[in-house]
Amino acid sequence: MLVFIFRRLLVALSVAITVSIVSFMLLHLSGDLAISIAGPESTAEQVEQIRIDFGLDKPMVYQYFDWLWSAVQLDFGRSYYFQDTVMSLISDRLPVTLTLGGLALGLATVIAIPLGVIAAIKQDTWIDRLALTIAVIGQAMPSFWFGLTLIVVFAVNLHWLPAGGNETWQHFVLPAIALGYYAMPAMMRLTRTGMLEVLNSDYIRTARSKGLNESSVIFKHALRNAVIPVVALAAVELGFMLGGSVVIESVFSLKGLGQLAWDAITRNDYPVVQAVVLIIAVFYILLTFLADVINAMLDPRLRVR
Amino acid sequence: MKRILDVKNLQVSLPTPNGDLRAVRGIDLHVNKGEMLCIVGESGCGKSMTSMALMGLLPKRAEVTADAMQFDGMDLLSLSKKERNQVRGMRMSMIFQEPMTSLNPSYTLGNQLCEGIIKHKKVSKDEAKKRAVYLLECAGVPYPEKRLDQYPHQLSGGLRQRVMIAMALMCEPDLIIADEPTTALDVTIQAQILRLIRELQQEFGTAVIFITHDLGVVARIADRVAVMYAGQVVETASAQDLFSDPQHPYTKGLLNCIPVPGKTLPGSHLESIPGVVPSLIGELKGCAFENRCSVSIGECCYRSPSLENHLGSEDHQVRCSIATASSFREAV
Ligand SMILES: Nc1ncnc2c1ncn2[C@@H]1O[C@H](COP(=O)(O)OP(=O)(O)OP(=O)(O)O)[C@@H](O)[C@H]1O
Ligand SMILES: [Mg+2]
Numbered sequence: 281m282l283v284f285i286f287r288r289l290l291v292a293l294s295v296a297i298t299v300s301i302v303s304f305m306l307l308h309l310s311g312d313l314a315i316s317i318a319g320p321e322s323t324a325e326q327v328e329q330i331r332i333d334f335g336l337d338k339p340m341v342y343q344y345f346d347w348l349w350s351a352v353q354l355d356f357g358r359s360y361y362f363q364d365t366v367m368s369l370i371s372d373r374l375p376v377t378l379t380l381g382g383l384a385l386g387l388a389t390v391i392a393i394p395l396g397v398i399a400a401i402k403q404d405t406w407i408d409r410l411a412l413t414i415a416v417i418g419q420a421m422p423s424f425w426f427g428l429t430l431i432v433v434f435a436v437n438l439h440w441l442p443a444g445g446n447e448t449w450q451h452f453v454l455p456a457i458a459l460g461y462y463a464m465p466a467m468m469r470l471t472r473t474g475m476l477e478v479l480n481s482d483y484i485r486t487a488r489s490k491g492l493n494e495s496s497v498i499f500k501h502a503l504r505n506a507v508i509p510v511v512a513l514a515a516v517e518l519g520f521m522l523g524g525s526v527v528i529e530s531v532f533s534l535k536g537l538g539q540l541a542w543d544a545i546t547r548n549d550y551p552v553v554q555a556v557v558l559i560i561a562v563f564y565i566l567l568t569f570l571a572d573v574i575n576a577m578l579d580p581r582l583r584v585r
Numbered sequence: 586m587k588r589i590l591d592v593k594n595l596q597v598s599l600p601t602p603n604g605d606l607r608a609v610r611g612i613d614l615h616v617n618k619g620e621m622l623c624i625v626g627e628s629g630c631g632k633s634m635t636s637m638a639l640m641g642l643l644p645k646r647a648e649v650t651a652d653a654m655q656f657d658g659m660d661l662l663s664l665s666k667k668e669r670n671q672v673r674g675m676r677m678s679m680i681f682q683e684p685m686t687s688l689n690p691s692y693t694l695g696n697q698l699c700e701g702i703i704k705h706k707k708v709s710k711d712e713a714k715k716r717a718v719y720l721l722e723c724a725g726v727p728y729p730e731k732r733l734d735q736y737p738h739q740l741s742g743g744l745r746q747r748v749m750i751a752m753a754l755m756c757e758p759d760l761i762i763a764d765e766p767t768t769a770l771d772v773t774i775q776a777q778i779l780r781l782i783r784e785l786q787q788e789f790g791t792a793v794i795f796i797t798h799d800l801g802v803v804a805r806i807a808d809r810v811a812v813m814y815a816g817q818v819v820e821t822a823s824a825q826d827l828f829s830d831p832q833h834p835y836t837k838g839l840l841n842c843i844p845v846p847g848k849t850l851p852g853s854h855l856e857s858i859p860g861v862v863p864s865l866i867g868e869l870k871g872c873a874f875e876n877r878c879s880v881s882i883g884e885c886c887y888r889s890p891s892l893e894n895h896l897g898s899e900d901h902q903v904r905c906s907i908a909t910a911s912s913f914r915e916a917v
């Protein structure tokens with residue numbers, strides 16, 4: 281197991297390095313940075329000055345290592361637009377996004393897995409159909425619309441929860457529900473198909489032939505094997521929610537990473553874009569690594585590879 | 586001799602889009618304490634369905650009925666779910682055809698060997714492990730202690746089947762149902778596993794229902810034999826009687842299909858029974874074997890024969906009008 285974790289870490293590290301190169305290149309190959317920083321009305325002299333100030337006159341490789349060295353020290357330089365360091369912007373925003381993503385994923389998991397299990401056990405009954413209907417609605421409904429509906433019902437009409445902002449935990453309830461319901465259906469369906477497949481397998485028949493209780497057949501023998509693909513999916517979904525929850529963040533006026541990325545992109549704020557891309561990529565890599573480790577704990581066959 | 590299992594008129598049907606598939610059509614079976622009963626028949630004749638019905642492992646949509654299903658004096662069909670769980674696993678257990686997939690890939694062999702006995706007999710983990718090691722050793726698994734911490738994927742198919750055999754013996758059951766336990770293994774391993782099952786059956790005095798489609802296997806291990814065709818028992822006899830004095834045309838046909846060393850010349854034509862098994866959907870008119878039978882007469886098309894004693898003996902029964910008629914003539 282330790283060897284497995286070590287090997288997976290090496291893979292993760294090499295992916296991280298690749299990502300850092302790509303995200304560095306993306307910006308530097310997308311045009312002359314000095315010109316775009318200086319703006320359209322600047323003189324050639326000003327552009328030159330900026331080129332020297334920002335170190336853009338140095339060789340590319342030198343610039344990369346310079347940037348990478350700062351990046352591992354969490355120094356991403358200053359934002360071009362916000363009057364602040366990139367790191368302090370990110371450390372403001374990241375906790376909001378992590379809280380939202382974590383809550384949403386937690387909520388989705390807590391609902392998706394039991395629902396998927398019940399749907400599989402009660403295949404083709406009204407319970408199964410109800411579960412599938414809930415899933416289809418979740419997939420078909422645009423999340424901004426569901427978010428707005430939640431605000432109208434629970435914030436505007438019932439006054440139970442705040443409509444926007446991120447000051448207290450209560451501010452996270454509605455956006456987590458909106459985002460969680462968006463992430464839930466795929467996990468629920470995957471759990472259901474996984475369970476159906478596993479419940480038909482020979483080793484479940486063996487478990488039954490031993491006269492075990494139904495609960496031990498389902499939870500000990502079936503669920504553990506059925507949930508493996510769901511773990512991988514959950515990791516991807518959480519990664520996606522970290523980078524892609526712009527819609528929910530704007531509906532609920534949460535100041536998260538998604539919004540920051542959006543603002544930075546629309547304003548050519550390259551250091552911020554670069555840092556956000558890198559951080560989200562690193563989270564993705566961490567999540568995939570974590571999912572691999574969890575799955576290897578669940579299924580010993582995955583430990584050898 | 587005392588009967589451990591006694592089944593009368595067992596029927597199993599499965600709903601399919603084309604109508605009910607009646608896989609088992611009124612089987613009478615009994616197994617004496619400590620004996621090896623072989624059920625033999627070609628693929629699709631309902632052998633697995635019968636064993637699953639006995640174990641209570643059929644899917645919910647399958648409909649199982651029987652006039653009687655007595656296990657050691659208990660009526661299996663009237664047991665509650667909990668009582669049935671108790672009987673299955675503790676007093677009867679099963680070995681399956683597919684050793685590669687019959688063990689859970691995620692748990693150690695020790696865990697899977699011990700969970701049944703821990704549940705049914707409330708023994709401690711250590712006692713369970715001790716018994717597991719002992720049985721693995723009996724089943725010819727090398728390094729039995731080490732195996733407890735291994736996972737199924739670390740073992741070959743033959744070893745996994747040995748583990749399944751040890752697992753079936755954990756709770757000292759009165760009856761083991763082995764459904765083609767050697768079919769998925771290669772020939773040398775098959776012979777070993779066969780010998781092992783026979784040895785353990787005699788050593789522990791466990792009754793075994795051994796299901797196979799291979800009469801060669803039957804010849805080597807059976808005390809008694811039931812020959813199945815299209816969801817029915819067509820002939821049942823002691824192994825000796827069946828091989829020396831087969832009555833049913835189907836049994837005779839099957840016996841003709843076995844190559845006999847010394848008699849069957851290399852390269853010579855091997856017999857086979859012409860024709861195909863009738864569809865098991867809906868009613869069968871007349872004798873199920875009629876369309877493939879070489880001695881059938883007009884009557885066979887519409888009269889369904891019943892299982893009759895051969896030469897007045899309950900120990901040898903045949904389901905064939907012609908065989909019964911000639912046996913009757915001999916007796917008179
Ligand atoms: N899950 C199922 N659904 C519908 N029909 C089935 C199912 N399983 C088996 N059958 C049918 O039931 C009949 C009896 O099958 P069974 O598995 O008992 O045969 P078998 O004698 O064990 O054959 P084999 O030697 O191939 O294992 C066959 O005609 C088969 O096609
Ligand atoms: Mg079978």
